[in-house]
Amino acid sequence: MVINFLLPHYGYQPSGGFRVAYTYANEFVRQGHTVNIVHAAYCTKGYHNLGALWGTWHERNTKTEWFPFAKGVNRIYTGSLREKNIPDADATIATAYETSKYLNKYSSRKGKKLYLIQGFEIWADSAEKVLRTWKYHMTKIVISKYLLSIGREAGVSDLFYIPNALDQKVYRVTADYEKRDACIAMMYSSVECKGSSYGIKALEEVKKEVSNIRTVLFGKEKRPSSLPAWMEYYENPQQDFIVKEIYNRASVFVCTSLYEGWGLPPMEAMACGAAVVTTDCGGVRDFAIADETAVVCPVKDTQAIKNGILRLLQDDAGRICLVTNALKKVREFDWGINSSKFLEIIEGANE
Numbered sequence: 591m592v593i594n595f596l597l598p599h600y601g602y603q604p605s606g607g608f609r610v611a612y613t614y615a616n617e618f619v620r621q622g623h624t625v626n627i628v629h630a631a632y633c634t635k636g637y638h639n640l641g642a643l644w645g646t647w648h649e650r651n652t653k654t655e656w657f658p659f660a661k662g663v664n665r666i667y668t669g670s671l672r673e674k675n676i677p678d679a680d681a682t683i684a685t686a687y688e689t690s691k692y693l694n695k696y697s698s699r700k701g702k703k704l705y706l707i708q709g710f711e712i713w714a715d716s717a718e719k720v721l722r723t724w725k726y727h728m729t730k731i732v733i734s735k736y737l738l739s740i741g742r743e744a745g746v747s748d749l750f751y752i753p754n755a756l757d758q759k760v761y762r763v764t765a766d767y768e769k770r771d772a773c774i775a776m777m778y779s780s781v782e783c784k785g786s787s788y789g790i791k792a793l794e795e796v797k798k799e800v801s802n803i804r805t806v807l808f809g810k811e812k813r814p815s816s817l818p819a820w821m822e823y824y825e826n827p828q829q830d831f832i833v834k835e836i837y838n839r840a841s842v843f844v845c846t847s848l849y850e851g852w853g854l855p856p857m858e859a860m861a862c863g864a865a866v867v868t869t870d871c872g873g874v875r876d877f878a879i880a881d882e883t884a885v886v887c888p889v890k891d892t893q894a895i896k897n898g899i900l901r902l903l904q905d906d907a908g909r910i911c912l913v914t915n916a917l918k919k920v921r922e923f924d925w926g927i928n929s930s931k932f933l934e935i936i937e938g939a940n941e
Contacts, residue, residue: 591680591936592624594700596671596689600629603810603826604656606854607708610733610754611685614706616660617929626664626679630671630689656829676700681936687711690723702939703728709851710740710872713783721746729939731932733852736872748940752931753876754852755923756861760829765838767863767913772800772903775840775864777855778809778823782848785869785890789846792895794818800903806836837862841909842902847871848889856884857923860916865909867898877923883916 595615601608615625659665668675671692676682681702684690690705705728711720724730724746731750732738738751774793778786793805797820807817808824817823824831837843843859845868852873856866860877866884868874869891878884885901887894902909 591933592626592677592701593618593936594676594679594682595625595627596676596682596684596693597627597629598686598688600631600667601657604829606852607685609657609854610708610852611683611706612657612659612663613755613757613925614929614932615663617925618933619660619662621929621933623933624664625662626666626677628666628668628671628676631667631669673697673700681939684728687714687720687723690726690728693728694723694726698941702936702941704936704939705730707732707737707741707851710737710849712849713781729935731935734873734876736875737851750935752928752935753923754854754857755925755928756857756920757925758861758921761833761837761858761861761920763838763861763863763917764834765863767841768906768910770839770841770863771804772802773804773806773840774842774844774899774903775806775808775836775859776844776846778807778811778814778817780811780814785846785848785871788869788890788892788895789844790817790821791892792844792846792899793821795892795896796899796903799900803903806840808832808836833858833862837864840864842867842899844895844899845869845871845874846895847874850874852876853878857920860884860913861920863913863917865902865912866916867895867902869895877916877919879915879919881912883912883919885912 595611615627618625673696678699679701682700683704683706684693685706693703721744729748731752733754741749776789805821808827810826813823837859843864843866845856850871850873856868857877860866868878868884869889870886880886885898887898
């Protein structure tokens with residue numbers, strides 16, 4: 591088959607949603623299909639006025655250094671996702687709220703219409719408008735049971751569930767998790783829904799009780815000026831560095847999101863032997879099981895996050911047990927199996 595993926599902008603920085611789409615593209619190509627990944631210069635209101643800006647975008651963003659594409663994945667860069675810019679195909683897949691609105695208007699030349707729902711994107715528009723796109727005449731695939739429950743409650747039809755997965759060859763234990771020092775890692779973002787401020791406050795409180803901790807934060811942004819000097823920070827580190835120098839050195843990884851469609855970083859950290867303290871932010875529930883594979887806290891609860899971190903730092907046997915269970919759990923999620931399921935859904939989808 592010829593399969594298109596629609597991306598809302600160019601993936602010039604690491605993004606969980608883009609990584610998922612790119613990974614499926616690689617897997618589909620390996621199984622003999624032709625895949626086009628179509629990136630819009632920008633996919634929101636006002637795209638008609640891009641003009642010369644599009645030329646700058648295209649010149650600047652001709653490579654994706656953070657993701658290893660399989661040979662044969664066709665990357666297309668265009669000013670907008672108007673139908674005239676999209677190759678004809680057997681199937682076209684929207685990967686986000688904005689892209690679904692374009693796909694909904696395409697003719698049959700673009701093939702079967704599918705919608706890979708990776709989050710309840712209430713940061714992009716109202717819940718009512720987001721759910722309206724979930725009810726388009728498309729086959730919908732959600733990445734977590736959390737999103738599946740939202741869809742079912744809203745009466746969404748043609749709804750399938752395929753959980754996200756991990757590249758087990760990349761995200762793996764390379765340093766003995768039983769002997770790790772008191773090192774706490776956390777991904778930072780200034781985006782409000784990531785809840786980083788709650789995590790930083792919790793880490794400051796932990797520092798008052800355990801003075802010799804090492805704290806490592808990383809993110810796509812420059813180091814925030816408000817970050818305490820004793821907290822290490824890495825701006826936009828490479829995947830290999832994150833795996834070996836952050837995940838595999840951390841005894842504890844903290845996720846503070848207010849809501850997530852899935853939550854790749856805590857799952858990645860789990861696979862590398864870090865014990866996870868996470869908020870109950872939705873998508874993580876597929877792999878973060880309270881007191882079995884992770885410490886799970888209410889969202890925005892700084893005290894609970896602090897207590898969860900201290901519990902793992904002070905109970906080595908408990909931390910090791912949590913990590914052992916988590917390693918077994920994350921092995922259940924496999925991209926090869928997922929891509930085969932995805933392709934079966936495409937083949938069985940209605941026109």
